[in-house]
């Protein structure tokens with residue numbers, strides 16, 4: 338067992354950190370505040386192969402694993418560019434299509450995910466189902482050679498900058514039971530409309546309510562089996578949690594970096610404020626929590642890349658939980674360390690509060706992770 342990443346992984350981190358440094362917080366915040374997208378960063382990351390590190394080589398990717406993609410996501414976040422669509426497009430959507438898609442779907446989408454020339458959003462959350470994905474009511478019905486989709490989704494990230502959305506829907510099997518199924522819906526499809534939600538998060542990536550109103554799709558819009566939707570969906574959820582953990586780790590590092598830099602230079606009595614244990618100890622504690630959480634994220638990615646989906650499921654949930662909590666503490670303590678400057682626009686610390694707080698809610702909430710661990714790791718009865 339080695340706790341040191343391979344030389345290749347470390348080289349990847351260094352290269353991505355260099356790219357992230359070229360853009361940085363100011364680029365990201367400026368884009369967010371002016372309603373623009375981080376297109377230049379996305380395109381360059383794609384060109385350099387960073388968005389496709391986990392895509393199989395035969396489809397134009399780097400042939401690595403989710404651990405590599407998580408490293409890319411973490412380094413960009415640590416450089417001030419936490420890209421939500423990295424969690425969605427190259428992680429969830431590319432994984433599901435690589436694992437369950439037809440050869441034609443793989444050939445069409447994977448090279449484009451790899452070079453960053455397309456983006457795909459992912460839609461599971463519904464207004465009346467929320468955390469309970471079993472209650473979703475978006476349906477896909479067979480119609481001649483194709484499908485007709487109806488339903489509504491909410492909080493879907495990045496629809497306005499995506500070419501298509503991977504929708505979790507339900508189809509009826511021969512016994513009349515509704516089963517989860519996955520459909521690729523082009524954002525330009527007639528009958529598909531999306532409206533932005535006003536959010537208190539400083540991010541160039543926006544959230545949308547999606548309406549599917551008799552959206553007609555060809556038969557090959559279905560990803561995987563009509564009946565195997567749940568398993569196919571789960572294939573994308575471990576990468577989702579691993580990536581969310583990586584993004585949290587990056588934001589935590591960013592906040593701690595800003596906090597320690599400030600604590601070392603700011604002097605209001607006779608020593609830098611970082612010499613006061615009231616400032617130093619909470620930062621040290623946040624650093625410990627963050628490193629512990631990062632280890633669990635790396636373990637989850639390793640298990641996933643080794644093909645142990647069950648082990649990865651538990652570790653990915655734990656990593657997502659732990660990293661969100663650690664990152665929230667890092668940002669909160671970074672704000673405290675900066676005093677009033679923690680809430681100024683100039684220092685760029687307060688603006689992290691929204692996005693880091695999101696980590697406790699999405700893609701799976703803290704409570705639903707605790708439910709999972711209580712039930713699956715501790716063997717306690719299901720509470721809901």
Ligand SMILES: Cc1cc2nc3c(=O)[nH]c(=O)nc-3n(C[C@H](O)[C@H](O)[C@H](O)COP(=O)(O)OP(=O)(O)OC[C@H]3O[C@@H](n4cnc5c(N)ncnc54)[C@H](O)[C@@H]3O)c2cc1C
Nearest residue numbers: 459460461462467468492493494698699700702704705721
């Ligand atoms: C910025 C942002 C981006 C997002 N992007 C996407 C996206 O791209 N695609 C997508 O599909 N979704 C996305 N989501 C949705 C996100 O996954 C959901 O918000 C999240 O899963 C929680 O669902 P909910 O908001 O409906 O909360 P609810 O399910 O209504 O839950 C509300 C509260 O009750 C708690 N709760 C609910 N049930 C239980 C229970 N059984 N036990 C204990 N506590 C419980 C929850 O933990 C939560 O704290 C995004 C959300 C945000 C905020």
